[in-house]
Amino acid sequence: MDTTIKQSLKEIVGAENFTDSLIDLIAYSKDASEHRHRPDAAVWPVNTGQVSAIMKLASREKLPIVPRGAGTSLAGLAVPEQGGIILDLGRMDKIIDINIEDRLAVVQPGVVYADLDRALSPHGFFFPPDPASGSVCTLGGNVATNAGGIKGAKYGTTKDYVLALEVVLPDGRILHTGSKCMKSVSGYDLTRLFVGSEGTLGVVTEITFKINPKPPLVSTSMANFETLEDAGRAVSEIMYSGIIPSALEVIDQQTLIAINQNTDLNLPEVEALLVAETDGYTREETEFQMAKIVSIFKKNNATTTRQADSKEEAEALWTARKSAYGVLARINNNLIVEDLAVPMSKVPDMLRAISELSKKHNLRIPTVGHAGDGNLHPVICFDGTNADEVKRVEEASAELFEKVIELGGTLTGEHGIGLAKVPFMGLEHDEISMDIMRSIKRLFDPNNILNPRKMGLEE
Amino acid sequence: MEGKYEFEKKFRDQVLRCSSCGFCRAVCPVFGLTKRPALNARGKMLILKEVMDGNVDLNDELIETLFQCTNCTSCTAQCPSGVDPPEIIKQVRKDMVHTGSCHPAFEGMNQVLQEHTNIYAEDEPEDFERERNRKAEYVFFIGCVGAYREDEATMATLDLLDHLDVDYTMINEVCCSGVLEDVGFQINQDLAQKNVDLVLSTGAKTVITGCPYCARTFNNKVQYQTLKDKGVEIIHISQFLKDFDLGVKTDKVVTYHDPCDLGRHCGIYEEPRQIIRKIAPNFVELRHNRANALCCGAGGGVRGAYPKNSIDMARRRLEEVEEIGAEIVLTECNSCVHNLKNAKLRAQKFEIFTTTQFLNQLLEEAG
Ligand SMILES: Cc1cc2nc3c(=O)[nH]c(=O)nc-3n(C[C@H](O)[C@H](O)[C@H](O)COP(=O)(O)OP(=O)(O)OC[C@H]3O[C@@H](n4cnc5c(N)ncnc54)[C@H](O)[C@@H]3O)c2cc1C
Numbered sequence: 001m002d003t004t005i006k007q008s009l010k011e012i013v014g015a016e017n018f019t020d021s022l023i024d025l026i027a028y029s030k031d032a033s034e035h036r037h038r039p040d041a042a043v044w045p046v047n048t049g050q051v052s053a054i055m056k057l058a059s060r061e062k063l064p065i066v067p068r069g070a071g072t073s074l075a076g077l078a079v080p081e082q083g084g085i086i087l088d089l090g091r092m093d094k095i096i097d098i099n100i101e102d103r104l105a106v107v108q109p110g111v112v113y114a115d116l117d118r119a120l121s122p123h124g125f126f127f128p129p130d131p132a133s134g135s136v137c138t139l140g141g142n143v144a145t146n147a148g149g150i151k152g153a154k155y156g157t158t159k160d161y162v163l164a165l166e167v168v169l170p171d172g173r174i175l176h177t178g179s180k181c182m183k184s185v186s187g188y189d190l191t192r193l194f195v196g197s198e199g200t201l202g203v204v205t206e207i208t209f210k211i212n213p214k215p216p217l218v219s220t221s222m223a224n225f226e227t228l229e230d231a232g233r234a235v236s237e238i239m240y241s242g243i244i245p246s247a248l249e250v251i252d253q254q255t256l257i258a259i260n261q262n263t264d265l266n267l268p269e270v271e272a273l274l275v276a277e278t279d280g281y282t283r284e285e286t287e288f289q290m291a292k293i294v295s296i297f298k299k300n301n302a303t304t305t306r307q308a309d310s311k312e313e314a315e316a317l318w319t320a321r322k323s324a325y326g327v328l329a330r331i332n333n334n335l336i337v338e339d340l341a342v343p344m345s346k347v348p349d350m351l352r353a354i355s356e357l358s359k360k361h362n363l364r365i366p367t368v369g370h371a372g373d374g375n376l377h378p379v380i381c382f383d384g385t386n387a388d389e390v391k392r393v394e395e396a397s398a399e400l401f402e403k404v405i406e407l408g409g410t411l412t413g414e415h416g417i418g419l420a421k422v423p424f425m426g427l428e429h430d431e432i433s434m435d436i437m438r439s440i441k442r443l444f445d446p447n448n449i450l451n452p453r454k455m456g457l458e459e
Numbered sequence: 460m461e462g463k464y465e466f467e468k469k470f471r472d473q474v475l476r477c478s479s480c481g482f483c484r485a486v487c488p489v490f491g492l493t494k495r496p497a498l499n500a501r502g503k504m505l506i507l508k509e510v511m512d513g514n515v516d517l518n519d520e521l522i523e524t525l526f527q528c529t530n531c532t533s534c535t536a537q538c539p540s541g542v543d544p545p546e547i548i549k550q551v552r553k554d555m556v557h558t559g560s561c562h563p564a565f566e567g568m569n570q571v572l573q574e575h576t577n578i579y580a581e582d583e584p585e586d587f588e589r590e591r592n593r594k595a596e597y598v599f600f601i602g603c604v605g606a607y608r609e610d611e612a613t614m615a616t617l618d619l620l621d622h623l624d625v626d627y628t629m630i631n632e633v634c635c636s637g638v639l640e641d642v643g644f645q646i647n648q649d650l651a652q653k654n655v656d657l658v659l660s661t662g663a664k665t666v667i668t669g670c671p672y673c674a675r676t677f678n679n680k681v682q683y684q685t686l687k688d689k690g691v692e693i694i695h696i697s698q699f700l701k702d703f704d705l706g707v708k709t710d711k712v713v714t715y716h717d718p719c720d721l722g723r724h725c726g727i728y729e730e731p732r733q734i735i736r737k738i739a740p741n742f743v744e745l746r747h748n749r750a751n752a753l754c755c756g757a758g759g760g761v762r763g764a765y766p767k768n769s770i771d772m773a774r775r776r777l778e779e780v781e782e783i784g785a786e787i788v789l790t791e792c793n794s795c796v797h798n799l800k801n802a803k804l805r806a807q808k809f810e811i812f813t814t815t816q817f818l819n820q821l822l823e824e825a826g
Binding site: 027385 | 472480501502
């Protein structure tokens with residue numbers, strides 16, 4: 001990259017907020033996926049004006065710009081595939097306003113999910129998506145990926161809470177979308193367009209979230225099923241029973257085996273284990289809902305069900321699900337966390353298909369997921385230095401996505417397309433929808449400078 | 460695969476096992492301050508992967524990150540993949556020193572301990588008005604920071620031991636030199652031997668250290684193995700004091716900062732709290748405590764090499780003290796006390812002590 005461009009960047013953000021040191025370029029070459037490419041430089045803007053000036057410069061010079069939060073993307077969204085400049089928003093990390101009267105929180109994009117949670121908690125409020133990466137991921141990243149989590153079935157995902165955005169467009173103009181009102185149908189819904197846009201349309205510099213009161217009480221239970229089909233039937237039946245659990249998670253046999261190998265939890269190595277949580281304001285309310293869920297578990301041949309009587313017991317029941325990533329991350333050197341979603345009734349079919357793919361390609365693919373909204377995370381564990389295994393991983397992934405689409409599912413429930421799923425976009429989206437998406441991209445970003453090569457937007 | 464560097468032989472699998480999830484961002488004190496991903500454990504592991512791939516050599520360009528780790532091990536405690544970055548980094552620093560890339564402050568530290576008996580290159584030891592090197596049941600080992608920088612705290616500890624009628628002696632101690640292993644060098648065999656010999660000559664069966672780092676060195680390093688072989692036990696002062704009831708109390712709001720060297724490194728969380736709860740009914744925990752405690756920023760040679768960041772890390776820790784409105788901050792490490800005190804702003808009205816110093820103060824006030 002030209003030294004005059006570097007000089008201009010330094011003038012915009014100050015020398016202390018610019019870097020082209022080798023150590024930074026390497027650190028920005030990767031996110032939590034397996035993709036890797038170095039940028040040419042990185043900047044830490046501290047206000048919207050600086051972001052705007054950077055975008056103007058980038059437009060003029062046709063420089064690729066990749067916005068970045070915590071870099072926890074699991075699909076290569078934050079990797080600067082074409083080099084260029086990393087725009088790290090981590091230093092724009094102020095909570096601007098918490099307005100309980102209007103049920104709003106206004107934040108800069110670099111605020112970490114958990115920090116907002118901590119600030120809302122004394123008011124009895126929360127921002128529900130609750131991604132498992134919440135201790136580190138940023139709210140800007142959550143908006144750009146439309147992050148979800150275990151509370152999806154009852155509380156939805158990030159998109160259900162974003163009311164308004166300030167966005168710097170690729171040409172440097174500053175766009176304000178939405179309003180601070182709970183309802184608004186005034187014009188096109190530009191806010192929603194940016195949610196989940198993976199940093200390809202604009203840089204989010206301020207977010208106004210709707211926040212929810214947090215029900216203080218929960219009931220938790222766990223059930224084991226000998227067959228995936230029984231577990232799947234239980235999930236569907238719960239979801240149309242009239243009760244909406246605040247969480248309903250599934251853990252498959254391979255994951256249970258891996259957990260047992262690494263912990264003293266001693267879980268039964270059945271085909272599926274379900275963990276359910278109900279929430280509410282009175283004990284009666286949470287227990288009433290849970291009783292119904294437990295009866296559905298039993299009706300569908302759950303071999304054992306356990307209900308937590310205390311907070312500690314509830315935590316113990318959650319340990320299995322929450323320890324899964326750590327346990328799976330230790331299985332081998334590399335892991336790809338997939339993120340497909342299928343209609344709820346298809347969860348057992350999908351789990352069965354994953355298990356068969358694992359056998360066919362001789363790969364370990366333990367799976368956990370948000371059964372309550374049909375979002376599954378098959379975790380492909382492999383050794384990246386073993387060329388044969390890498391090839392089998394690629395084959396299995398391709399077959400996996402074909403199956404997902406055949407079942408009426410979607411490539412990604414919450415992690416996004418990024419680089420990882422570009423080859424499969426055509427499976428899910430026909431030419432017309434790809435054409436419209438590309439037109440939108442061109443409208444906002446005619447020079448294709450914002451997070452290029454992502455989402456399959458390039459022909 | 461044969462690596463070019465020693466760290467590859469020992470830690471290749473661990474470096475590869477880092478899944479780049481970035482969870483260390485939440486806990487790394489250096490990252491928390493600088494918000495610079497190259498400085499947290501994930502950044503360091505990515506850099507080491509590139510070294511192992513042969514794309515980058517261990518050279519001066521990498522000093523800023525690889526020599527800027529306080530060795531607090533909070534990343535280790537959080538890592539879902541079971542990676543222990545500080546252990547890897549310590550080996551990498553040795554490799555770097557070997558290839559001629561070292562932070563000048565670390566080189567200086569090694570130099571000083573070749574020529575002097577303590578890290579401050581002080582030639583006049585504080586005498587603490589007590590006879591040394593006599594036969595006694597216990598040896599009290601002060602440590603460099605307690606001897607040369609926080610001597611008031613040390614004096615208070617000695618007064619307390621006297622008050623409790625403990626039969627102890629000090630020795631003509633020299634730096635345990637454990638820190639050299641963290642900054643790319645080796646323990647100084649001569650210094651270690653001198654400490655071992657002096658301890659043994661007192662006939663003591665227990666060494667009580669004022670410094671948790673010295674306790675770790677004595678307990679874990681082969682150069683001090685003779686002590687254990689001869690049945691000498693090494694404990695930290697907090698372990699020694701936990702069962703005493705001194706009958707003094709304070710109304711003040713007290714909190715406790717877990718030193719990394721005592722907490723995460725030795726798993727000692729309860730003993731200090733046991734002591735403090737007896738004297739302070741108004742005890743409040745800091746937001747990050749026990750295994751999650753936030754480092755004061757002094758360790759791993761960072762105070763010497765990156766003094767500004769070190770102090771600013773301590774400031775972040777002190778913000779947590781303000782958050783809970785504590786009036787007294789107690790800790791069990793002179794090095795933490797030293798850094799935290801240096802970082803304290805005039806507007807911050809709380810006071811910082813070692814637990815023993817505070818105990819002694821209460822005793823003196825009670826007459
Ligand atoms: C162990 C683990 C568990 C996870 N669990 C979940 C989970 O439960 N649910 C879930 O949804 N995800 C999960 N994720 C994925 C990831 O944490 C989310 O996608 C998260 O929203 C990414 O946030 P980030 O700050 O890390 O963004 P990054 O990874 O830095 O960036 C992600 C994308 O957002 C864009 N972006 C970031 N900030 C901005 C901005 N201000 N303006 C415009 N674009 C921007 C980037 O360009 C990129 O395209 C998990 C990841 C890991 C490693």
